[in-house]
Amino acid sequence: MLFDERPKKTRDELFDREKEIEEIKNNINRPLLAISGIRRIGKTSTLLVALNELKTDYVLIDCRRLKENYGRQDLYSIFSASFSSIIDKVRDILSGVRGVSIVGNSIEFKWKGRQSLSLADLFDHLNKKRLIIAIDEAQKLRGPLSTEIKDAIAHAYDYDENLTFIFTGSEIGLLYDFLGVEDKNSPLYGRYYYSVTLERFSREMSKEFLTKGFQEVGLRANNSVVDKLVDLFDGIPGWLTFGANRFLEGGKIDDIMEIAISVALDELEKLIDTKRRVSEISARRYKYALKCLGSGMNTWSKLLDCIQRSEGTTISSSVLDNILLSLEKTSIIKDYEFLDPIYREASKR
Ligand code: ADP
Known part of the structure; x- marks a missing residue:
């Protein structure tokens, strides 16, 4: 459904973005890709659709939850949770590895003590199989551990040819600061990454998106409603989806605007x-x-x-x-x- 408010996973749920999906697929064998665009523009959705079509194993590490001064425990617990969600794909290559504990369907990477596992070691073990490591909102990795993380990624870039890293980021300048491929002091200095940028929909496309979405739920789109939603939300698909859902719940345009503003105020x-x-x-x-x-x-x-x-x-x-x-x-x-x-x-x- 076009108006589903979760990130999309299949192409029939996604409007447009054919070009970007092809770009991701055509460059998936490179070590590093970056997908940038403002919040709600559809980065996660486009990435997931491309990855699901590639039928290659991938793990999605969502860094949204990382606080500004996150510590090693926070980082490792996000990695542990993400890899637990693909346990069946990595169980054989990670079981028995020092610093990895697998209990039932959950995997835990040890972060302290003699049994701890470094990220570079983790990547070397994962390299036994083709795997895409997608890091969502990667700019959140900035902070005290960023050099260590980038050291590990630089190591994987050089030695782990079965791994591809994909970074997405909505705070675009910060994402590029984090990667630091142009910063002589960064471990990733000079490494090439393929960049995909997602732009907003044009006015015409935004209207088509809304019209199709309303049709899917059995409604004939009212032109004036469509125009108003496009006026309010410009061509940002996440907001258009948000607005359309509030409208379908019976919201009036002014109220929808107020709810969106309160969400933005929180952010x-x-x-x-x-x-x-x-x-x-x-x-x-x-x-x-x-x-x-x-x-x-x-x-x-x-x-x-x-x-x-x-x-x-x-x-x-x-x-x-x-x-x-x-x-x-x-x-x-x-x-x-x-x-x-x-x-x-x-x-x-
Ligand atoms: P981002 O990762 O850039 O913040 P998401 O992929 O999470 O964006 O998308 C935000 C919202 O917009 C989600 O509800 C998603 O379903 C919707 N969305 C984004 N792009 C599209 C698209 N091209 N077609 C349909 N829905 C989309």
């Missing part, structure tokens, strides 16, 4: 929280910057002026540069414009 609040860990002032500035950008301050000097007026103090140009850089790296804005129309509305609140 922005999490971003502001990461600044709060630096300082309360830094978090407040972020809020002001978002509000000013939301109200259309689309040049450096207008934005500086607006934040200074909101805050009642002078801020240095480097502070503003840092705020802008961070908002761009997390794919909230580009060239002073929000990439997601709902985030723009939420920022005004």
Whole structure:
């Protein structure tokens, strides 16, 4: 069903993305691929459809749950849970390996003590079979363990030719910072990765997506509803799906907008929280910057002026540069414009 709110797994549930699926399939034998695009654009769905069609074994490691300063235990428990979900594919190659405990259908990688298993060793063992290791929202791996993780991936890049790593990320600048293929200090420096970027649907495609989705549930699409949903959500399939579902539940367009804004506000609040860990002032500035950008301050000097007026103090140009850089790296804005129309509305609140 096109309007199913979970990530899609088969092509008949996925609208368009033929080109991107082919790109993934054609490059699947490379050691590294990156799939980028803003939140809700369909990265996980496109990846899963491609992987399921390839009929190659894969593991999906979802890093969304990792906190900013995650530790080795957090990392290993995500790896353990992900590999438990493909236990039947890896049981034979991992059983008996030091640092791996398999009990029933669950697998656990030991993370401390003499029996611990390094990621590089894990990859070497996995290399006994063809396996795709997909790491969803990989920018979340930034942090104290990132060098160790990249060391292990660089090792696998060089020696484990049965493994392919696919990274997805919605905070695109941060994803590329994490990979660091252009950073001389990064273990992955100079390694090639094939990059797939997912763009939003055009207006026409968004309308076609909604019309088809409504048809699937036996409704003739009302043009004005379709137009309104496309006006609100632009061509972001995750939001279009969200809006269509709320409409099917009986929601009015204005209410749907409010619910979407509250979801976006929660997400922005999490971003502001990461600044709060630096300082309360830094978090407040972020809020002001978002509000000013939301109200259309689309040049450096207008934005500086607006934040200074909101805050009642002078801020240095480097502070503003840092705020802008961070908002761009997390794919909230580009060239002073929000990439997601709902985030723009939420920022005004
Ligand atoms: P991302 O990984 O980029 O955040 P997801 O793949 O999780 O995006 O998709 C977000 C939502 O949008 C899901 O409900 C998914 O089913 C839907 N979706 C995304 N792209 C498509 C598409 N091309 N066709 C149908 N539904 C889609």
